[in-house]
Amino acid sequence: MPEIAEVARIVHFLRLHVVGKQIASASAIDDKNVFGKVGTTGAEVEAALKGKKQEVRESISVMHFGMTGWVHIKGEKTAYTNYYKKMKAEDITQWPPKFWKFQFATEGTPGVEVAFTDSRRFGRVRLVDCPGDEIRKHSPLVENGPDPVVDLDRFTEEYLRGKMRARHVPIKALLLDQAMISGIGNWVADETLYQAKLHPEQYCDEFDESQIANLYKNIRYVCQTSVDELGDSDKFPEHWLFNYRWSKGAKGTAAKLPNGEKLAFITVGGRTSCYAPGLQKKTGRTVPGIKEEPLKTEAAPEAPKKSRKKSTSEFWEEGDPPAKKKKRTTSTKLEPNADKVKAEPAPDNDKLELGQRRSTRLRK
Template sequence: MKESDIEQWPPKFWKFHLSTTDKEPVEVAYTDARRFGRVRLVDCPGDSIRKYSPLVENGPDPVVDKDVFTEEYLRGKIQSRHVPIKALLLDQTVISGIGNWVADETLYQSKIHPEQYSDTFSDKEIARLHEAIRYVCQTAVDKLGDSNEFPEHWLFNYRWGKGDKSSAPKLPNGEKLAFITVGGRTSCYAPGVQKKTGAVVAGAKTESIKGESEKAEPAKGKAVKAEPKEEDDDDKEAVEDIKPKRSRKQAAKVKEEPEESDGESPPAKKRRGKAAAEQSKPTPVKKEIKEKMTEEEGGRRRSSRLRR
């Protein structure tokens, strides 16, 4: 919470305000500008709160449950799922307490691309991710969530400039920042640091910190595999191109050849066709002659049968 929010009490966007009746009263306010959160009152001793729903369904806490949240635990969860790693980190049933910015920070610190599928990482990469999760969560707790105390090199200090032209488009080390939507959440990452080393999600929208956007080709049912080679600066966040197939109508249109022209203009052709249609149209006289010929022909056939 910012100091400006504390000066205004209850703070801006508060949704829940609790005051105790102790000798030294304590006030707690819950803010939720986007109204994503929920508040549940549980009647139980404080040290047993995690034994009750909804916390009992959550995964281990990287800070509190160090004996449970081990590298082996994380490896088992990662390798047993086929989802983007960013989406897995946000799943509270896997790990407790990792929100959007914490997930982005841990991925940046471990040099992992947010779109890459969880079951495509090596043991070395998983070890880096486990260490980064422990480091980021423990540091945030030690600083009591005060973002002014976060390390200068953290991605957190620069990720909030999305769409703001006045903000710095780079980290202090010169790395460019970009945003991509993964699992329905906006992810901030550094394409030059977080390389793709395995299968990634295709068809995602990427945009730079200044709001310039680029949409990848739509997925064709299969994940796009990225090459582990070095990428150019201008193509670090691009997904491998997939050439779309042409429809039957488009293919027929391409194969169709233009008819040879005889030099006659379209209006002239239209007049000539109309005249030919008029000539072929039966007149009353022609119709009468035709009926008479048909009647005579029928009489001759009857006479021939009678003779026999």
């Protein structure tokens, strides 16, 4: 899900290429999820865009990116390097891009072409009738908590302390609550707690004053740094958890950070957190039912093994047909004499007779 840094990245590109320009043409599809679930239609969004000048003080639409929503500008790579590495060359240059929901082009030379895309359709685009500088006084933004980068007059250490003392939930859950703080999602929360050396599932009202002060400092640090870099993870500090958290279950990956700390994943209520158990130790009660899933450790040099039978894939790689190999099964219970049954193809007449019996039963 796009988090605070990703939103900052999109805002950067829109300000750079779109603000102050007149929209010459616009189109939108009638997606009942993206538009319909927030009370509008593609036709209404299209009509609201046409002929409008995009100014900071003028608001036309509010976009919630959901899981896969994004804004693309023709000729610009508004996403990240890894995003484009997974795409075919023709898909990168295709315009409008796949899964577009609305698009528009500006007047002038050169004109700018913009498209909002969402492959999984969890994003939402709605119209809000108010000046742009008042948008946060209206739903849905009015329900959100302060931005830890922009709203420093509201997001203070005292504010954080008050929220933590007033509730009895895991600290990770509190950080993810958009009504408490805006823009913190899964990886930002994990990074913040790793930097603050706090256990993600410890109850938020069981931290002392120094831990709360440290948490506040690291929320500001992680959010500000990621926004300053426009979410470009290639520029994140080398010591960040972000650079190592994505290897869960990958064969041959190291379960350690450069400082030697081991990583693990814990799951509570269906939500997974990455943390360093040797560093982020409990200092109070934690939520019950934690399921820990350690990452695979670095492979140690293997001792010589006894000869073994080759797998089917190994036979094929060497050109040796696996005709005599028995198919392995994961079942621990076999039928009597199952190993004596020969797996031979049925004669054609048997297949025909079976088909006739099935046909007869259907007619009856």
